[in-house]
Amino acid sequence: MTVDEATSRAAPFFHHAQTSAETSRQPLQNTTRYLCAAVYLDRRIGDRVISEFLDDENRAVVPSFGFDVEPVLLHALRARRYRLIRDLVLCGIWLGALVFLQFVAVGCFFLLLVLAGLFAIPWRRLAWGWRLAAGWGAFLLVSWAVLGVRLAISGERKIEESGLSTYDQEPSRGITDLLQTDLAVPAILLLVLVLWLAVVGHQAAVYAVLARDLAPGAARPWPRTFSQRVSGVLARVRSAQRGNITLHSGPNPFIGAGDITSPWARAWSIVLELDRPATGLVDLAKRGDGAGAPAAVDPMIMHLRVRDRLHAMRDERPPGEAGADPLPLNERITALLTGMHIAGRGESVRRTRPADPANSVAMPPHPLIDPAHGIPFSMATEDAAEALIRHPQSHIRCFQRITVGAHGQAVVGRDGRVVAPAEEQDISLTAFVHLAVEGRMLSGHFAATVLPPVRREFRVVDLLPAWGAGGLVLRAFTHGRRGAFGAMALPGFRVAATGWAVVRSLIVATAAQTSARLLLHDFGARISVRELCAADEFDTYVQEMDAEKYTRLIEWRVNEALLDYLGNECGLDVSAYRAQAGVIMNEGVIMTGGTVSGQVAVGGRIDQRQGEARRATP
Numbered sequence: 001m002t003v004d005e006a007t008s009r010a011a012p013f014f015h016h017a018q019t020s021a022e023t024s025r026q027p028l029q030n031t032t033r034y035l036c037a038a039v040y041l042d043r044r045i046g047d048r049v050i051s052e053f054l055d056d057e058n059r060a061v062v063p064s065f066g067f068d069v070e071p072v073l074l075h076a077l078r079a080r081r082y083r084l085i086r087d088l089v090l091c092g093i094w095l096g097a098l099v100f101l102q103f104v105a106v107g108c109f110f111l112l113l114v115l116a117g118l119f120a121i122p123w124r125r126l127a128w129g130w131r132l133a134a135g136w137g138a139f140l141l142v143s144w145a146v147l148g149v150r151l152a153i154s155g156e157r158k159i160e161e162s163g164l165s166t167y168d169q170e171p172s173r174g175i176t177d178l179l180q181t182d183l184a185v186p187a188i189l190l191l192v193l194v195l196w197l198a199v200v201g202h203q204a205a206v207y208a209v210l211a212r213d214l215a216p217g218a219a220r221p222w223p224r225t226f227s228q229r230v231s232g233v234l235a236r237v238r239s240a241q242r243g244n245i246t247l248h249s250g251p252n253p254f255i256g257a258g259d260i261t262s263p264w265a266r267a268w269s270i271v272l273e274l275d276r277p278a279t280g281l282v283d284l285a286k287r288g289d290g291a292g293a294p295a296a297v298d299p300m301i302m303h304l305r306v307r308d309r310l311h312a313m314r315d316e317r318p319p320g321e322a323g324a325d326p327l328p329l330n331e332r333i334t335a336l337l338t339g340m341h342i343a344g345r346g347e348s349v350r351r352t353r354p355a356d357p358a359n360s361v362a363m364p365p366h367p368l369i370d371p372a373h374g375i376p377f378s379m380a381t382e383d384a385a386e387a388l389i390r391h392p393q394s395h396i397r398c399f400q401r402i403t404v405g406a407h408g409q410a411v412v413g414r415d416g417r418v419v420a421p422a423e424e425q426d427i428s429l430t431a432f433v434h435l436a437v438e439g440r441m442l443s444g445h446f447a448a449t450v451l452p453p454v455r456r457e458f459r460v461v462d463l464l465p466a467w468g469a470g471g472l473v474l475r476a477f478t479h480g481r482r483g484a485f486g487a488m489a490l491p492g493f494r495v496a497a498t499g500w501a502v503v504r505s506l507i508v509a510t511a512a513q514t515s516a517r518l519l520l521h522d523f524g525a526r527i528s529v530r531e532l533c534a535a536d537e538f539d540t541y542v543q544e545m546d547a548e549k550y551t552r553l554i555e556w557r558v559n560e561a562l563l564d565y566l567g568n569e570c571g572l573d574v575s576a577y578r579a580q581a582g583v584i585m586n587e588g589v590i591m592t593g594g595t596v597s598g599q600v601a602v603g604g605r606i607d608q609r610q611g612e613a614r615r616a617t618p
Contacts, residue, residue, distance in 0.1 A: 090491035243378025249524030258449030346524020392436035
């Protein structure tokens with residue numbers, strides 16, 4: 001059997017995640033509900049979600065933790081349909097005004113443009129002088145627009161009078177003429193009111209849908225899709241979002257877990273020489289060989305030791321220690337999950353290539369792209385993860401992923417009564433550990449990212465069911481001022497933009513299919529829905545404390561697991577590692593006074609105050 005035949009018959013290293021059953025009848029998670037509400041309340045987010053998944057059907061899907069992407073895409077499509085219906089109604093109102101009340105329509109158009117410009121001005125950022133100047137300018141523009149309409153109407157009326165009769169008799173005026181002369185300003189305001197009611201009616205209908213379909217505990221069926229193409233995309237998204245492979249289009253291999261450059265993210269690296277044996281006592285029983293030289297360092301075993309040490313904070317009994325005391329339920333971090341995270345760039349050139357200069361085995365263009373179907377794989381086997389860990393020089397990297405997710409615990413008193421129910425946390429912490437053994441050196445990298453809560457305006461779905469019909473209408477009037485005047489003035493452009501978006505999606509999808517088969521193509525994910533809807537800051541200081549707490553706990557466990565393995569099991573001198581770990585773990589020390597002699601290591605987010613010693617006066 002040749003090498004090519006053996007390779008083709010062996011089990012694949014990468015595959016597609018199993019298609020999961022539809023969950024449209026199950027209650028939505030809180031984060032999923034908030035993300036679904038976001039596509040209704042923010043048009044830009046909805047458009048980006050649709051573009052990400054439908055413009056290129058072959059694009060990779062970012063793994064989802066604590067939420068579901070499928071209903072978000074369905075709600076985004078329905079929100080776009082609702083906006084299209086609203087714009088068509090507005091176009092009908094404008095068409096009727098242009099047919100029967102031409103000059104009123106023109107005056108109303110200019111008035112709406114001025115109002116849209118006024119609401120687009122960041123008034124809170126302007127000084128009082130600029131506010132007065134802008135307000136006075138807007139008043140003059142509105143006055144000139146109304147005056148221009150009245151002058152034009154009067155001029156047309158005089159022309160008609162001079163042409164209709166040779167006598168000095170005043171002709172009879174119809175309702176339209178009377179409205180265009182004597183009631184021009186009220187007619188303009190009435191047209192603005194009708195347009196405003198159409199916009200507010202749409203917003204109230206949206207809030208009614210949110211209160212019905214996205215209320216806490218809602219388990220109604222998801223919106224329908226009327227396209228076979230969309231159904232196929234949804235089936236792939238449903239399974240791919242549960243995978244462990246991330247193909248990224250941008251520079252961030254941790255897309256979907258948070259911004260690594262944010263102020264609350266944390267990253268550090270350590271290096272250790274693996275040729276220095278320990279000079280003290282070594283637990284030879286754990287080593288198993290009793291030899292004097294250091295044992296070989298296995299990066300896969302290091303990952304297993306880290307995983308076991310982390311699971312000891314979650315499981316009832318530490319792994320491998322059957323006689324250990326059980327961990328009380330209230331002390332367990334039940335939302336802690338671990339797994340492998342395979343990351344790689346999504347760019348692929350459509351050509352076969354050898355495995356390496358010394359190996360003539362032909363390989364597909366990209367190992368993470370299915371050559372038969374032209375779509376990214378979503379799952380890597382354990383063998384593939386182990387091979388990537390042992391060969392760290394590949395452009396595909398394997399990280400151990402540690403996630404502290406949204407699931408909380410109920411608070412229970414000593415007598416078993418519930419003090420406080422379990423609640424989903426608003427933040428998500430994810431840590432990534434990469435370990436590499438090269439050139440008798442160990443390199444370790446740790447990166448922790450935090451996803452802040454979903455923006456507060458999207459969490460309104462928790463409040464809508466209790467407001468009733470009157471509260472929904474009032475909320476619609478309040479929210480209607482945001483971008484309402486622009487929507488009222490230019491509905492035709494929005495209808496054309498929506499139609500072009502649908503046509504463009506089909507064109508781009510067809511072009512992407514051709515590009516994926518012929519030329520260079522980027523299969524990587526461009527956005528994360530959860531990151532799009534994340535707030536800029538934490539809601540409370542307690543959330544920031546939790547992020548810092550879990551980051552420190554995970555850091556400590558990772559470092560101690562590696563130190564125990566390298567020092568006790570491999571017999572290495574880990575003093576250099578302990579020195580680096582001491583600097584890392586003590587980075588958060590705050591000095592509030594006194595004197596310090598010697599070297600002090602601090603980080604970029606540290607509040608350090610150091611005072612000088614006062615000299616005693618004689």
